[in-house]
Amino acid sequence: MENAKSVKLVLEDGTEIQGQSFGAFTSAAGEVVFSTAMTGYPENLTDPSFAGQILVLTYPIVGNYGVPGEELYESISKIFESDKIHIAGLVVNYYSEEHSHWNAAKSLGDWLAEYNIPGICGVDTRMLTKKLREKGAMLGKIVAEQDVPLHDPNLENLVAQVSPQGVQHYGTGQHKIVLVDCGTKTNIIRCFLERDVELIRVPWDYDFTQLDYDGLFLSNGPGDPKMCVPTIEHLQKALEQDKPIFGICLGSQLMGLAAGGDTFKLKYGHRSHNQPVKLTGTQRSYITSQNHGFAVDTATLPAEWDMLFENLNDGTCEGIKHKTKPFFSTQFHPEAAGGPQDTEFLFDDFLKAVVEYKASK
Ligand SMILES: NC(=O)CC[C@H](N)C(=O)O
Known part of the structure; x- marks a missing residue:
């Protein structure tokens, strides 16, 4: 230049x-x-x-x-x-x-x-x-x-720096979803608003257990997941109930920690739009958008939890799920932006679990 x-x-x-x-x-x-x-x-x-x-x-x-x-x-x-x-x-x-x-x-x-x-x-x-x-x-x-x-x-507690101060409401859909904003990407909000959802966006340390909601979502966010102590504590209470929970990236790591598992820092992380992941128990793989430096240590997951997706490059955990309750997460970004949208159906899977939960009440 x-x-x-x-x-x-x-x-x-x-x-x-x-x-x-x-x-x-x-x-x-x-x-x-x-x-x-x-x-x-x-x-x-x-x-x-x-x-x-x-x-x-x-x-x-x-x-x-x-x-x-x-x-x-x-x-x-x-x-x-x-x-x-x-x-x-x-x-x-x-x-x-x-x-x-x-x-x-x-x-x-x-x-x-x-x-x-x-x-x-x-x-x-x-x-x-x-x-x-x-x-x-x-x-x-x-x-x-x-x-x-x-x-x-x-x-540093980077999540506290990027999370919003107050509660915000979006949409007028039938399903009330609490989005715990640890630094959410707006495309996650867009993905929910394209569906039948009323979204309640709360700060990272907000006690959402007091709210009336149908499903809980945990967002992506910066830094070491172990910094998010209040979020993990609130999540532990939510895991005792049966309301559907979905987490993306940091949200997946927080679910792993709240479930009693551990996270670790990857050598150099996964940041790209072409990371292959395999759905556990199948031969089906997806190309995904990723941005993370930490991962859930699959070996530390308690017996009621399974790895949901596995990274085909290095075998690390790309999501977890509870064996009997409607709780699941992805380490990758199904909302993409930028990147392939192949796994956006996971938002529909989550909302299907919400519909089933509401029908069971
Ligand atoms: N995109 C994210 O949510 C990243 C999560 C976490 N900060 C990590 O680097 O692993």
């Missing part, structure tokens, strides 16, 4: 990579993670699960389709996954200063600058990804003029 200022990416193992600045010319530290998705940066950057992370995109040209303008669906964003950029920094190979797309309203660089998020381009992101795969996810920083200390976001 002509006239771009120099910046560098520094990793905790001492690696230093020089590049050029785009977005905000500022320094930022975080956990460096990579995604091999080929598209979807407007969705990824606004996914609250990326809070505290410096995101490396392996796709070699980024920014060429710009960033869409904001449109609303009900009272939430129609396009983005939340109302701001959540990543701490962005690392790309070639940043396309020119963009062209029918719904582009601005450039990726201008959008990052609006939120004071630094980008670094001119980085061999495939070499960097090989390093992150060999050594595991590392702390790192993008350094502009001012140096900043390395910082581990997983030691």
Whole structure:
């Protein structure tokens, strides 16, 4: 890029990579993670699960389709996954200063600058990804003029930072679903509102056990699931009842923990739109959208629980289910955005369980 200022990416193992600045010319530290998705940066950057992370995109040209303008669906964003950029920094190979797309309203660089998020381009992101795969996810920083200390976001309660303050209601459908918002992607809300649902969106530490509802949903969210102590405690009470429960990503990890199982940090996580998972007990596999650094340790699940999906790349747990009660979860993202929508039927499965539960009362 002509006239771009120099910046560098520094990793905790001492690696230093020089590049050029785009977005905000500022320094930022975080956990460096990579995604091999080929598209979807407007969705990824606004996914609250990326809070505290410096995101490396392996796709070699980024920014060429710009960033869409904001449109609303009900009272939430129609396009983005939340109302701001959540990543701490962005690392790309070639940043396309020119963009062209029918719904582009601005450039990726201008959008990052609006939120004071630094980008670094001119980085061999495939070499960097090989390093992150060999050594595991590392702390790192993008350094502009001012140096900043390395910082581990997983030691913070990131969910408390991204979860909303109050309760919000959406939709007027027949089935009352409580959505525990640990940093939900808006497409989860859209998926529910396309169905026959009245949604009650509550903060991560809200005592939803006091509410009158037909089904409980636990959202995705950033950081280490073990930070969500109040959510796990409330969930434990819900697990004593029979109302259907569905969790996605962090929500799946919280179900595992509330059930009495354990979670662990994966070496470098799963972040892409083409992760294969197998439905337990079948030979059926699905291609899924994923963004996670932790997973439920299947070996620690109590006897009443089974693994529901398994990752076909590394055999890790991609969801769990209770053997007799209508409780299930996915580690992947059936709501996609971006990514394949092949598993969106799981929202219908959940609502079918809600209908059956209500009919049994
Ligand atoms: N997308 C998510 O919900 C991620 C969950 C958790 N923060 C992890 O990285 O594993």
